[in-house]
Amino acid sequence: MPHEQITLYTSKLCPYAQRTEIALAEAGAPFKRYEIDLGNKPEWYAPKVNPASKVPAIAYGGPDVPPENASPESTKLAESLILDEFIGDLYPSSGIVPADPVLRAKARFFIEIVSIKLNPNSTKFLHGNPEGTHAALLAGVDAIQDLLPEGVKYAVNDQYTIADIAFAPFWARLNLLVQKGIGSYKDEERKKFLKGLEDPKYAKFNGYVQRLLARESFKSTFDEDVVAEAFIGRFGLPN
Ligand SMILES: N[C@@H](CCC(=O)N[C@@H](CS)C(=O)NCC(=O)O)C(=O)O
Structure with missing residues (x-):
């Protein structure tokens, strides 16, 4: 075409x-x-x-x-x-839009869960909103991990799709800001979130997000320094 x-x-x-x-x-x-x-x-x-x-x-x-x-x-x-x-x-x-209707529906469902269960908690967490606790954020991670099939690379199977594309930029920003301590959250909350994520029960999720952030199409479109600087402008320097 x-x-x-x-x-x-x-x-x-x-x-x-x-x-x-x-x-x-x-x-x-x-x-x-x-x-x-x-x-x-x-x-x-x-x-x-x-x-x-x-x-x-x-x-x-x-x-x-x-x-x-x-x-x-x-x-x-x-x-x-x-x-x-x-x-x-x-x-x-x-291959980013699965040809198979079931996989396509699964990809869209995954996107919905990211939008409902993770992204709002992530925003609240970064802004230090009392509802944005480390526990709420980890509950979002649970919801995503529960959707990840066993033994495959990406959200619906070994094919990288719109589901992975929808999630990666949001996770990358949260991860960057939390790692660097940029945000209005309490440091204690940040530490609890990072410690919580280290729990072996999140091995599947952690393997998945590592693959997302290592993907060439992600790396070539993510300018970590520019993003960090902009958020420092918004939230102030890290503690
Ligand atoms: N639902 C939209 C959201 C896009 C959006 O909110 N973009 C922001 C930047 S991250 C924007 O352009 N904001 C400009 C403004 O609101 O004035 C999408 O998925 O594309």
Whole structure:
């Protein structure tokens, strides 16, 4: 299938945007990358690209124009999970959207659990919200580990899919910030979380996340220093 041009509007800081960058890397899709400064978004971005004014967004097709001047002839698409599936549909050989309906449903279910059971606890934890305890965060880890099949590499089987893509950027940021002590949590909570994760009962989860963070498409789209610096700006220097 011939592919039309893809322009990705993204930000190195944003876990949602990294999802789409990973999907494009997995697909080996050529694309133009445009970094949006989230603290000072260009005034053309909402009217010309994404009315919600968020990253990621894609301009697909249309003439080859500078990203600042997106053509009305290109299709504008947004929402990281939708973009990941779109890229998987354009590039089925990437395997990121499982062809098998059962595996596809499992991948989507995994994403749902990450969105409901882990990410909100992670945000609360980082912000020092009283509900964001180490125990709540570990309960999110439990929920994910329970979904991981035994003896396979990734969330649904040995194939790396949209499920893994959806989770990796969020885990990477939490892991980075907790390891570096960046966040509004109490240090005691941080230590309890890290100690809890060392429990051998999390061997399956820990093996899984190690594979996620070692994946080339993840590494090539994650700028640890930029992310850490931005969060220091938000939360202050580590204790
Ligand atoms: N549900 C959206 C969330 C995207 C999102 O919240 N992106 C943030 C950056 S991480 C953003 O662009 N924020 C800009 C703003 O809200 O003004 C997705 O999955 O793509």
